[in-house]
Amino acid sequence: MKFLKITLTTLTTLLTILNHVNAQNTATIEPEDTAYDIIRKAANVTPTPRQLRWQQLELTAFFHFGVNTYTGKEWGTGKENPKIFNPTNLDTEQWIRTVKEAGIKQVILTAKHHDGFCLWPTATTEHSLKNSPWKNGKGDVVKEVAEACKKYDIGFGIYLSPWDMNASIYGTPEYNDFFLEQLTELLTKYGQIDEVWFDGANGEGPNGKKQVYDFNRWYTHIRKLQPQAVIAIMGPDVRWVGTETGYGRETEWSVLPTAEKDEEKIALLSQKDVAVVPTLSGSFRDQDRGSRSKLKGATGLIWYPAEMDVSIRPGWFYRETENDKIKTPEILLDIYFGSVGRNGVLLLNIPPDKRGLIHENDIKVLQEWKRLRDEIFDDNLVKKAKLKGNGEKLKAVKDDNYNTFWTTKGNDSTAVIDLSFKTPQTMNVFELQENIAIGQRIEKFIVEYKDGEEWKKAIEGTTVGYKRLIQFPEITTSFIRLKIVSSRLSPTLSKIGLYKQ
Numbered sequence: 151m152k153f154l155k156i157t158l159t160t161l162t163t164l165l166t167i168l169n170h171v172n173a174q175n176t177a178t179i180e181p182e183d184t185a186y187d188i189i190r191k192a193a194n195v196t197p198t199p200r201q202l203r204w205q206q207l208e209l210t211a212f213f214h215f216g217v218n219t220y221t222g223k224e225w226g227t228g229k230e231n232p233k234i235f236n237p238t239n240l241d242t243e244q245w246i247r248t249v250k251e252a253g254i255k256q257v258i259l260t261a262k263h264h265d266g267f268c269l270w271p272t273a274t275t276e277h278s279l280k281n282s283p284w285k286n287g288k289g290d291v292v293k294e295v296a297e298a299c300k301k302y303d304i305g306f307g308i309y310l311s312p313w314d315m316n317a318s319i320y321g322t323p324e325y326n327d328f329f330l331e332q333l334t335e336l337l338t339k340y341g342q343i344d345e346v347w348f349d350g351a352n353g354e355g356p357n358g359k360k361q362v363y364d365f366n367r368w369y370t371h372i373r374k375l376q377p378q379a380v381i382a383i384m385g386p387d388v389r390w391v392g393t394e395t396g397y398g399r400e401t402e403w404s405v406l407p408t409a410e411k412d413e414e415k416i417a418l419l420s421q422k423d424v425a426v427v428p429t430l431s432g433s434f435r436d437q438d439r440g441s442r443s444k445l446k447g448a449t450g451l452i453w454y455p456a457e458m459d460v461s462i463r464p465g466w467f468y469r470e471t472e473n474d475k476i477k478t479p480e481i482l483l484d485i486y487f488g489s490v491g492r493n494g495v496l497l498l499n500i501p502p503d504k505r506g507l508i509h510e511n512d513i514k515v516l517q518e519w520k521r522l523r524d525e526i527f528d529d530n531l532v533k534k535a536k537l538k539g540n541g542e543k544l545k546a547v548k549d550d551n552y553n554t555f556w557t558t559k560g561n562d563s564t565a566v567i568d569l570s571f572k573t574p575q576t577m578n579v580f581e582l583q584e585n586i587a588i589g590q591r592i593e594k595f596i597v598e599y600k601d602g603e604e605w606k607k608a609i610e611g612t613t614v615g616y617k618r619l620i621q622f623p624e625i626t627t628s629f630i631r632l633k634i635v636s637s638r639l640s641p642t643l644s645k646i647g648l649y650k651q
């Protein structure tokens with residue numbers, strides 16, 4: 151008996167470990183796989199821990215700051231005199247307090263933009279703030295932002311532009327080493343780095359040459375020095391949504407088909423810790439990137455979630471002339487619905503001004519944006535609803551714990567959940583969250599409500615993913631019915647929300 155017990159325990163532990171080892175953010179599709187095999191594989195592709203943490207941030211901020219702040223240009227030339235960089239009142243704690251109060255969980259600083267000017271005293275070039283009058287050349291903006299992030303306990307990421315209009319070796323193999331050295335400095339001197347953001351721009355350097363970037367070498371280096379950091383955009387962990395409007399697609403899959411032909415790359419992609427950018431089928435702007443019809447003919451599948459970036463102002467850098475052109479709180483609220491509410495993470499740019507402060511006008515907008523969101527989302531009507539439906543652990547959808555979730559029995563891919571209220575409730579915002587640690591599965595859902603004796607349709611939706619928010623014309627009712635019409639294997643729900651805006 152005792153022997154049997156030990157064997158069983160060992161077996162269970164072994165199974166748990168095996169399960170964990172098997173959990174992958176990629177899958178390979180074999181030529182003999184049936185349509186069902188492919189769907190089953192897609193349903194079981196899951197985010198890596200670093201991708202899951204990133205998705206749960208929901209709101210992140212960009213700080214575009216550098217010589218362009220002082221010239222008023224969007225892109226520099228690489229010929230700027232470092233002496234123009236001279237913030238009179240730089241206070242990175244003010245930046246971080248401002249974004250934290252707006253509910254933002256991580257920031258990304260442009261340590262170097264395309265002009266090549268470095269916001270830290272790098273040993274790699276003279277084109278940095280060490281040759282500026284600010285703090286007599288003894289300052290370090292990267293350090294000050296990193297420290298403020300630690301103090302206020304929010305994530306810290308860096309933007310390091312591969313394109314460098316200042317480096318004389320740009321366009322030669324030596325530049326790739328130079329860039330690696332810049333990365334090493336940033337990844338070893340400033341504590342934990344949570345995101346590395348690489349832009350795709352690849353223009354000409356000072357000698358008219360273009361660079362062939364050695365991305366794969368840089369990724370391996372980042373994985374070694376800061377394994378928890380997600381590498382975004384020109385990177386393996388986070389995908390650009392395809393526009394700079396702040397809006398994602400109504401149907402946004404995080405599991406995408408790959409179109410790799412090269413055996414070596416397929417092998418790299420089938421590893422647990424992917425450090426190469428997949429070749430995707432289709433293009434960045436396609437409306438449909440991951441539905442069943444797109445999965446047909448793919449060579450593999452990858453968890454590759456979307457980030458939506460946009461600036462709070464018309465430009466990425468601060469300009470005095472844009473102090474009255476800041477997006478309104480209402481527009482930002484709409485962007486929130488269109489990004490976080492469409493299975494994405496919002497990266498909102500808030501550029502510090504010439505003083506080295508977030509301008510008062512931006513602060514006011516951010517505060518009001520936060521107030522508008524709280525006003526809607528503080529009161530989830532589902533908390534007072536009675537729930538009935540097939541499946542397991544239905545209560546989990548209202549316990550405010552993302553890790554607990556409802557699911558159907560067996561592999562049932564459809565479900566009906568009824569919500570009833572003691573008295574009629576007025577509502578116009580609907581929310582669903584899948585537990586993406588299990589995968590992204592829901593393909594189609596419908597929300598109905600009872601109007602007198604009649605059931606009427608309020609919403610029809612497709613994907614959910616980490617979070618789906620939908621605004622709809624106001625209704626007052628005591629009965630709501632959620633129908634999951636189609637799902638890849640058994641659907642999960644961590645949360646259902648109903649609100650009045």
Ligand code: FUL
Pocket residue numbers: 224349350351459466
């Ligand atoms: C773009 C850059 O060229 C812009 O200047 C900005 O940094 C934006 C976030 O990415 O591609």
